[in-house]
Amino acid sequence: MKERTAIDTIKGYFYQFDLAIVKLLELKKDTETIVIEGIEDIDINTATEETAIQCKYHAKKEYNHSVIAKPIRLMLDHYKEVIEGAKKQINYKLYGYFESGQAKLTLPIDSTFLKKHFLTYTEKKVEYYHHIKHNLTDNELDDFISLLEININAMEYQSQVKKISTLLISQFGCKAFEAEHFFYNNALKVIKELSIEDDVKKRKISKSEFLKKIDLKRILFNEWFITYKGEAKLFTELRTQYFTALNISPFERFFIIEIPTTNYVRTELKDIIFTISKKWSKLSKREQKPFCPYIYLHNIPHKELLELKKELYSEDFIFIDGFDFDGAEFSVKSICKTANNDNSIKFKLLNKFEHINLTLNEINKTKEIYQFYCTNPFFNSSYINVKHVQIQISQLTDIKKIV
DNA sequence: GGCACTCCGTTCTTCTGCAA
DNA sequence: TTGCAGAAGAACGGAGTGCC
Numbered sequence: 001m002k003e004r005t006a007i008d009t010i011k012g013y014f015y016q017f018d019l020a021i022v023k024l025l026e027l028k029k030d031t032e033t034i035v036i037e038g039i040e041d042i043d044i045n046t047a048t049e050e051t052a053i054q055c056k057y058h059a060k061k062e063y064n065h066s067v068i069a070k071p072i073r074l075m076l077d078h079y080k081e082v083i084e085g086a087k088k089q090i091n092y093k094l095y096g097y098f099e100s101g102q103a104k105l106t107l108p109i110d111s112t113f114l115k116k117h118f119l120t121y122t123e124k125k126v127e128y129y130h131h132i133k134h135n136l137t138d139n140e141l142d143d144f145i146s147l148l149e150i151n152i153n154a155m156e157y158q159s160q161v162k163k164i165s166t167l168l169i170s171q172f173g174c175k176a177f178e179a180e181h182f183f184y185n186n187a188l189k190v191i192k193e194l195s196i197e198d199d200v201k202k203r204k205i206s207k208s209e210f211l212k213k214i215d216l217k218r219i220l221f222n223e224w225f226i227t228y229k230g231e232a233k234l235f236t237e238l239r240t241q242y243f244t245a246l247n248i249s250p251f252e253r254f255f256i257i258e259i260p261t262t263n264y265v266r267t268e269l270k271d272i273i274f275t276i277s278k279k280w281s282k283l284s285k286r287e288q289k290p291f292c293p294y295i296y297l298h299n300i301p302h303k304e305l306l307e308l309k310k311e312l313y314s315e316d317f318i319f320i321d322g323f324d325f326d327g328a329e330f331s332v333k334s335i336c337k338t339a340n341n342d343n344s345i346k347f348k349l350l351n352k353f354e355h356i357n358l359t360l361n362e363i364n365k366t367k368e369i370y371q372f373y374c375t376n377p378f379f380n381s382s383y384i385n386v387k388h389v390q391i392q393i394s395q396l397t398d399i400k401k402i403v
Numbered sequence: 404g405g406c407a408c409t410c411c412g413t414t415c416t417t418c419t420g421c422a423a
Numbered sequence: 424t425t426g427c428a429g430a431a432g433a434a435c436g437g438a439g440t441g442c443c
Contacts, residue, residue, distance in 0.1 A: 012427055013423080060428065066416050122416075122433090 011157060015057035016041050017191045018160050019095070021184070023053070025167040030208035036194045037203055039078060039090065040071075049091060052078070055154075056096035063101035063152050065117040068094055072118045072148070073130045079144045080134045091147050097154040105152055111141040171211065177241055178217070185225040186214035218377060218390035235401040242370070242389050243279075243403045250289035252363050253280050254356065255403075256371040256379050258298040260396060266308060268396050269297070273312070275400050277346040285341045292339040294359065296350035298378055305351065321349040322359075330355055332362040353379075360386070372399050 020042050023034055027046070035043040040052035054071040061067065071094060081087040119130040131141060155163065164187075168179035190205070190213045197203045205213075255276050259269070273295060281292035297305065312319060322335035330352070336359065339345035350356055356379060360367060369388040371379055381388040393399060 016426095056426090058427075062414095064415055069416090 011059060012057045015097070015157055015160065016055045017188060017195070018157075018164055019053070019055050020191050021164050021187045022160065022167065024187075024205070024207055024210045025164070025171060027207040030211075031206055033204050033206045035200065035204045036191060038200055040075070040092070043090075050088070051091040051093055053093045053095055056094070056098075057154075057157065058096065058098050059157070060099055063096075063098040063104055065105070066121070067098075068096060068150070068152070069118040069121060072114075073121075075148065076119070076130060076134065076136075076144060079147070080136070083140060089147070091149065093149045094151065095154050096152045097156060098152055102152050105150070107150060109145060109150070111138045111145065114141055114145060172215070177237075181237070181241075182217050183214050186216055188225050190214055218392070235398070238391065238402045249366070250282070250287075250291045251366045251368050252291070252294065254294045254296065254350075254360070254367065254369045255280075256296045256298065256356065256369060257396075257399065258373045258378060258393075259300045260374050260393075261299070263395060264304075265396070266304070266311070269308065270311065272396060272399050272403075273347065274317075276403055277317075279403060281339065281346060283339060283341050283344060283346075287341075290338065290340040292345055292347050294335075294348045294350055296353070296356055298353065298373075309349070317346055318344045319347050319349050320345055321351050322355060323351075330358070332358050335359055336362050370403075 020034060020036055023042055023044055027034070027044075029047065032047065033045045035045070038052065040054040042053045042055065044051045044053065052075070054075070056068065056071070058067065075092040075094075078087060078090075079092075082089050115129070115131050121128055121130070136144075164184060165176060165179045168174065168183045168187075169176065172179070172183055174183065187210070190210060194203050194205060257272070276293055276295060281290075283290050283292065297308075300308075309319075309321070320335060320337065322330045322332065324331060324334050335348055335350070335355070337343075337345070339348075350359065360383065367383070367386045369379070369381055369386060371377055371388065371390045372393050373390065374393065377390045391402065
């Protein structure tokens with residue numbers, strides 16, 4: 001029960017973030033902006049008007065006037081400052097989803113209804129009259145109603161998610177997977193980061209800034225996206241998208257892995273190397289074009305790399321690193337040597353960052369790069385025809401779950 | 404028959420607990 | 424601190440009963 005309550009609460013946050021994404025994508029001009037948690041949950045600023053939207057998502061709750069009464073009173077507080085000349089006039093919008101009970105509210109409402117159901121309330125057995133507190137006349141309340149739009153038939157959660165996907169596909173001309181894993185994932189991160197800014201000026205973003213920020217074709221390890229998707233499901237989808245094929249083509253695959261500075265465990269790294277080697281090599285005698293993967297370990301201390309190589313070698317796990325004899329320089333020809341059943345080379349280790357480009361330049365076959373990074377991608381491919389997948393990880397063991 | 408009172412189920416509002 | 428769901432309690436309204 002507790003866990004379900006938490007999930008429902010998180011769903012409420014997501015619903016609000018998703019609505020912000022929808023509103024940003026629906027802005028007509030690139031210069032138009034929205035503010036997260038401004039006057040209301042979402043403030044929309046267009047060339048002609050400003051609208052403050054209060055968003056409610058009650059997946060398991062029936063509509064009752066009291067549920068939306070408090071936000072309406074807060075909007076009236078703002079309106080009071082408007083008629084006093086302290087603030088600029090804006091439009092107010094209450095956008096809510098409820099499981100049932102929508103028929104209880106007949107729109108439009110009048111000032112009598114507003115006073116009775118939204119402005120009169122009880123707290124600790126004391127009755128309050130919000131309109132009397134603010135000394136507002138019926139005419140002023142009518143004016144407030146003319147600025148207020150109530151929609152308690154808001155889109156259901158999944159329908160809104162589908163709408164975002166459609167908008168992103170249309171905006172970026174991408175596929176559904178990219179819309180979700182690249183652009184929606186990035187969009188969630190951008191909105192989340194805006195929402196936690198203390199300064200309201202920093203919670204503002206224009207459509208063009210937003211589109212620029214989310215236009216990154218790489219997978220982020222974004223806690224909000226993982227919460228939305230579920231870690232296991234996310235890893236499964238990544239595996240299906242990038243690492244599942246019935247017949248693996250004999251391509252030259254580069255696995256570029258950043259070693260986290262904390263919680264490094266050598267056995268875990270070895271396990272990942274074994275997995276990549278096993279899955280992404282074919283050394284059978286019957287294989288016409290045998291192959292094995294290239295692996296580069298970013299930020300691994302020199303001494304640790306040496307220990308790792310010693311251990312692999314002592315376990316008869318055959319690999320090459322482009323150095324043919326003691327004192328020799330890195331040889332591209334050596335590292336590019338074809339792996340086969342006779343030499344049993346299970347993977348090719350690139351010791352240094354610069355060896356990646358030297359090797360890539362030498363190879364004429366189809367190449368693919370899979371980069372797993374911790375914070376920011378550290379290898380930028382300039383090869384137009386080379387597939388380059390960038391996936392953010394939180395820990396080394398994530399890689400094994402994906403590949 | 405009409406009115407007042409009581410009971411009880413339903414509806415609505417407010418409070419509380421929980422998680423972020 | 425906020426926003427959600429659920430609990431608790433107040434308010435409402437219909438049915439039944441008794442009295443004038």
